[in-house]
Amino acid sequence: xxxxxxxxxxxxxVERGASVTRLxxxxxxxxxxxxxxxxISLDSIPSSIGExxxxxxxxxxxxxxxxxxxxxxxxxxxxxxxxxxxxxxxxRLSLGLVFLVLVxxxxxxxxxxxxxxxxxxxxxxxVADIHSLADLKGMFLMYGIAxxxxxxxxxxxxxxALRATTMVPPLDTYERVRTQREVxxxxxxAVVAMxxxxxxxxxxxxxxxxxxxxxxxFYSLLSFSGWVIGRFAPPLxxxxxxxxxx
Numbered sequence: 001x002x003x004x005x006x007x008x009x010x011x012x013x014v015e016r017g018a019s020v021t022r023l024x025x026x027x028x029x030x031x032x033x034x035x036x037x038x039x040i041s042l043d044s045i046p047s048s049i050g051e052x053x054x055x056x057x058x059x060x061x062x063x064x065x066x067x068x069x070x071x072x073x074x075x076x077x078x079x080x081x082x083x084x085x086x087x088x089x090x091x092r093l094s095l096g097l098v099f100l101v102l103v104x105x106x107x108x109x110x111x112x113x114x115x116x117x118x119x120x121x122x123x124x125x126x127v128a129d130i131h132s133l134a135d136l137k138g139m140f141l142m143y144g145i146a147x148x149x150x151x152x153x154x155x156x157x158x159x160x161a162l163r164a165t166t167m168v169p170p171l172d173t174y175e176r177v178r179t180q181r182e183v184x185x186x187x188x189x190a191v192v193a194m195x196x197x198x199x200x201x202x203x204x205x206x207x208x209x210x211x212x213x214x215x216x217x218f219y220s221l222l223s224f225s226g227w228v229i230g231r232f233a234p235p236l237x238x239x240x241x242x243x244x245x246x
Contacts, residue, residue: 006169009081013175016167017084023091024080030098031073037105038065057124061113068108072101075154075186082175083161090160097153104146111143111216118213133205133212140200140215147219148193155186177234184233185225192221 006014017024039062076097113127114136130136158179162171171179200215 011078011082012178013082014169014172015081016169017080017082019084021080021084021086023086023094024077027076027080027094027098028073031069031076031101034069034101034105035066037102038062038069038109058113058127060116060124061109061127064112064116065105065108068112069101069104072097072150072154076157079154079157079161082179083164083167085161085164085167087160087164087166090157093153093157093160097150097157100146100150100153104150107139107142107146110139114139115213115216133203133207136212137200137203141197144193144197144200144215148190148197151186151189151193155183155190158182158186173237177236181229181233181236184229188225188228189222192219195221 007018009015076094110126110128113125114130116124117126128139130139161167162176162179162183196215196218199218203211203215
């Protein structure tokens with residue numbers, strides 16, 4: 001009997017992680033808990049319409065924080081479906097990612113709260129008060145460390161997939177190149193985080209108001225990920241690139 005052809009995902013990878021492992025279930029639960037922390041970190045439940053309307057001003061910060069956490073969760077979920085790895089290195093890296101996302105929750109919400117307060121002139125309420133330039137630098141440093149280390153975790157998970165020898169079926173040429181491009185993308189994200197932290201550390205004591213948010217705006221460089229991948233990662237195989245979605 002001819003074995004059935006492997007199921008391919010829309011991105012061209014063979015689906016090796018069709019069944020949810022205990023590790024993947026734990027990671028999913030941890031990310032869900034991180035989203036819960038974004039909500040329950042509110043000081044109190046509104047007791048009047050005015051308080052409710054004031055609390056709703058925090059919606060943009062919550063939405064941005066939620067989207068950021070979901071971005072990392074989606075990346076790990078995609079990795080799990082593509083490779084289905086449950087070995088010791090993958091477990092350590094996945095648990096490291098869980099630890100980091102739980103640490104990441106508060107710097108994330110504080111940073112986005114401060115960002116929306118900055119661009120709105122204070123109409124959107126900040127999550128935490130920034131009293132000095134040192135406080136501002138500390139906020140961007142905490143956020144950058146968390147963002148950068150989580151990005152490195154995802155880069156390392158993809159590197160581990162390239163090293164794995166027990167994967168069934170083994171990665172084909174297209175999958176290996178796509179995975180190498182993922183590694184480059186996540187390493188670039190870590191570099192952007194390092195650049196933001198350096199920018200924050202170099203802010204002079206006499207910085208004008210418009211300059212204070214620039215370490216956060218620095219993350220807009222992530223929009224150049226496609227160019228970086230094209231410059232520093234191998235190109236997709238021509239034949240497969242024409243047949244499969246990029």
